Amino acid sequence: MTLRLSYVAHSEVGLVRKNNQDSGYASPTMLVVADGMGGAAAGDLASAVAIAEVQDADAELRAAAHAEQQEATADGAPGADGSGPEAPVEAADEPIEAAEVTLEPPQMLDVLAGIVERANRRIAELVAADPSLEGMGTTVDAMMFDGTDLALAHIGDSRAYLLRDGVLTRLTHDHSWVQSLIDEGRISLEEAAYHPHRSLLLKVLNGQPSNDPDLSTHRMQVGDRLLLCSDGLCGLVEDDVLGSLLAQSDPATALERLVSEAHAEGGIDNITIIIADLLEAGEDDELPDVMVLGAAGTLDIPEVTAVPPRAPLPPDAEDDGASPPTPLAGEGSPASASTPVRPQASPDEREEERRYALQTPPSARRRVLRFALSVVLALLLLGGAAAGALAWGRTQFYVGAAEETIAIYQGLPDSLGPIALNRVYEVQPTRLADLPLLYQDQVRKTIDTRSLADARRTVAELTEVSEECIRQRQERAEQEQPPEPTPSPTPDPTPDDSPSPTAPPEDGSC
Structure with missing residues (x-):
């Protein structure tokens, strides 16, 4: 049986934040949530970069499906009524049906891993061109669906859930310091909710190398319901409450109640939610509209020159696609005069940095x-x-x-x-x-x-x-070490206080 996605989605600033640093994307074949972080260091830009790479990959899939349809038409493939060739597809940028995705689950995982790698590379290029962006990063939960199987890529502390037969299962594992303490049995779930380091992320997409996502595949069935969300929801609402609210028969009602519950818990962060139902696919099904949510729908991403490699690869070595490290201060080519520079952040934008503070400031009292x-x-x-x-x-x-x-x-x-x-x-x-x-x-x-x-x-x-x-x-x-030693020009010495290539970013992660 071939399945299709039917989804509702929502992204908002919440009750406390001044701007929305979350981004999201939903199409008949892809569902993605990205939670930007860094406050003044452009978390909204980082999440928008991730979604831009998702859009490009989804467009390539649609173009490939369009080309296959045209090839089948040229070969005289019969139309749907069996009377003759099928009419040519007019536009390559229309969403394709889930059943038309011909990739196997391992190939879908390769697509998602490529999206994450390219987004990480692009963030590194933006930071190299504008050092004021140092510290920006984003979580990514990205799903790809082929009509039967679901491929999932995860990095950070946004979450993906599956509701099947009334039972809620978390499909992702937080890349956070507190989660590592829970895994080791050192603190309980109740203690984790109030731990002073609960927002310290151990892995996030921030332009640094070795930020590979967790990859998994899942076989879907009719009646399944998927939930993707930023921690503006799952960081405030317990899983048992999420499950009961998500179980509402109408997905729009479930979405509304989840947002209301996040507000009731304080609404202290941006809230982005995608709910998708797995339905039996029919020939006459109307495909849902593609949705671009949050910062990705409003921000223009600056064009920058690619970061030069730290050391050239040997002639016989192939590029492994690894993200380039952010260059040291003074290395590489400076940004051109035409490179857009993000204006100095206002005090309000720095509120995001409080998310990574060791503890809340002392009360006024x-x-x-x-x-x-x-x-x-x-x-x-x-x-x-x-x-x-x-x-x-x-x-x-x-x-x-x-x-x-x-x-x-x-x-x-x-x-x-x-x-x-x-x-x-x-x-x-x-x-x-x-x-x-x-x-x-x-x-x-x-x-x-x-x-x-x-x-x-x-x-x-x-x-x-x-x-x-x-x-x-x-x-x-x-x-960051090159694959093998190769002769290269000796770089100019840098002062002792120059940041090392492994210096920690300013977003609270390592």
Whole structure:
């Protein structure tokens, strides 16, 4: 039995964000959700790049099907009524029926992997042309359907679900730090929902090498329902609630209730949802319209020159299609004067960066309290009661930077003129440089803790994050090595503080 997709889709900014950095795409053969990240560093552009590559690949499939139809017509293939040649297809850009896709599941996976690789390469080129885009990235959940089998490519923490016979199954596995802790049995699902590092992604499409997606295939059957969504939905709504809302008989009603539930949970992120039903295909079925959602429907992607390779391949070596590494500062050709440059982001656009903060900033009440306590302490010092005030201050601890390492401080992160109200209590071996850049910034701004034990737990978590980042950067460095040594011009030396090819991006990932 041949099946077809019938889908509804929606993308919105949510209740808190100022712009929509999500993108989506739905056609009779492809379903895709991409959640851009990076805030001021153009997460919307990154997700739009991914969807642009999807559109190009889908158009090539339609053109190939159109060519096959024309060839069959030229060979005198009978028409649908058996009376003569079938009429030529007028336009190659019309959506093709799912049954006309002749690729086998492994070939569909190759198509999806190629889409992800080209999107990653294009992001690297944009960052090389405009360094202000450094740190942008996107998740990708991409499905391709041939009438029987579904191919799926996944990278990041957007999710794909299958609802079959009333049972909801997650088809993807989050590439996040918190998910790795769940896998190791170190935290529960309930703890994960409130973990301070729940938005740290271990894999994301950001122009760096070695960002291969998870690939899988699934046999579909009549009555199946698919859900693709960004974490503006699945990051706020539990799976059991998702399953009950998705089970509504009318997909449009299910979509509306899922959006309402995301709003009820705060609507703190962009929300993108695609729901697709698997129906029996008929000859007279009307194909659904192609839909382009979110940032991909509004942004123009700048044209840039391809990134030059770091080292030439040997003459007998074939290009393996690997994404080029982002060049070091000063390497490669500078962007031309005609290359569009993204304007400086407004403060509102930087709200996305809060998604990757180590923890939420202190509440207004706590800031007021800390200021009041500092004032009281000053008065006590001036009034001769310094001993008691300092004794209270010694019960307070926070995490901060001690030169290039992490340290636990005793006291308050304030001073009275030349008098510091704190002292270094413990210096830890974890280096700031081994953390993602946004984590480094949080440590330098200091992290409030409730006690010495709490401060040590925070340091332990930071150490685990740094170890994971070190491992990933070492893997990237190994993959950046050329296939074999070849003579090449010696590059100009760069200052010691130039970023290394494995430097962490600014989006909170490693």
